[in-house]
Structures are given as structure tokens and as C-alpha cells.
Amino acid sequence: MTLLIPTLNEFSGVSQIMPHVQREWVDQILFVDGGSTDGTIELVKSMNYEILIQKKKGIRYAYIEALDHIRGDAILTFSPDGNSIPSIIPPLIQKFNEGYDMVIASRYLGDAKSEDDDIITAFGNWLFTSLINHLHGGTYTDAMVMYRIYRKNLLYELDINKDSSYQTEEKLFRTVVGCEPLISIRAAKRKLKFAEIPADEPKRIGNERKLKIIRWGCAYMYEVFREKFFWS
Secondary structure (H helix, E strand, O other): OEEEEEEOOOHHHHHHHHHHOOHHHOOEEEEEEOOOOOOHHHHHHHOOOEEEEOOOOOHHHHHHHHHHHOOOOEEEEOOOOOOOOHHHHHHHHHHHOOOOOEEEEEOOOOOOOEOOOOHHHHHHHHHHHHHHHHHHOOOOOOOOOOOEEEEOOHHHHOOOOOHHHOHHHHHHHOOOOOOHHHHHHHHHHOOOOEEEEEOOEOOOOOOOOOOOHHHHHHHHHHHHHHHHHHOO
């Protein structure tokens, strides 16, 4: 079991969040840094965590470039900016060990809530989740969130590791998107076994959002409809 933590200028978050992550929860903790300039890399090294520096920019390359360095057979993706609550790690793992391909820490299941949402992001998360469910047969309450655990081989089985899975939308909208929406879409289409557990999302530390709302929103919308008609 590998805890995969992408970072980009997350010094404050790593300082405050990682002391609450118990190393014995997982077999490996791997940071992947996208080129921090605020001391994040030095801090992670001083805390004796394993860290990989990305060669290409963009959040999905953190996942792709990490694959050869991941020793576990499952990946738990975690944000150190305060959005992911560390205490949710053990129940995520426990649920996954019941035999699921993927378990999502949903911000919208039951009484869970996101304190980080604004009107735009709340609507966007609802819209994309609803479209993925309607067009691809999903039953998600949160198809977009990073905080989730899945089999490592899932990234290969669903071609998540291939640039060709993203190149059209990234070229059209001049951006590099995240992997989570595509994982959710293709897992639903393949009828893989997934579950969700409720997990609040606190406000991010520093309140600095890296989400590119317009470009990513357009790219994800393209993905949702492209996957309906052109990927099997």
C-alpha cells in the first residue's frame, strides 16, 4: 500500500498535516513534487520521506512518473494542503481491503461536506458527477475528488498512464488535467467494483487553489462526452 502525495509549493500544508499521518498505516509514503520553490522539497527530505521530482509539469505526470517507484499494489492519493483529513486513511484502507477495485473519500456522501467549495466548484463537482453517472453508468456521489484508493494495475488497465488518453483535450485547452475524472469514467464503464465513504473536506491551508477552473472544466467536459462515443 503506497500513500502517494503530489506537491507543488505546499510547505505550510506538509508542515501541519504530515505529523498527523502515521507511517505504519501504509507500506510506503512517496511524495512527487512538481518543482516547488518554497522549501517543500527540502522539508520533505528533512522529514525522511521518499521524494521524486517530476520531469514534466502537471498533476497527472505526478501519477505517471511515480508508477515505476510505487512498491505497493494499491495507491492511496492524498493532498497535503489540508483538504484530505489524515484520520480517513485507515477507514479508506479498511474498506478497500473488503475487495474493492477503488474506494473514494466522498465529500458529498451522507453528512459529509466540503468547506473548500465555492458556488462554482460545488456546481461543477455536482455537474460532472451527474454526467458521469448518467452517461457512463456510475453511481458516484463524488467522481472528481483526489482522495481515493485503488489498485495500482487500474492505471494500466484503463490506459490512465497513456498520454493518448488526454492529448486531444489538453491540446485544445492548453492545459494538463488531473486523472481522477477519467479514472471514475472508465471504472464505471468497465463496471468495476467501487465504494465510497463519507469524508469532510476542510479548507485548504493557505487558501491558495491551484485548480484551473475554466480550462480544466472545459477539458473535463470534453472528456465526459468523448468517452461516451469514442472509447471502449
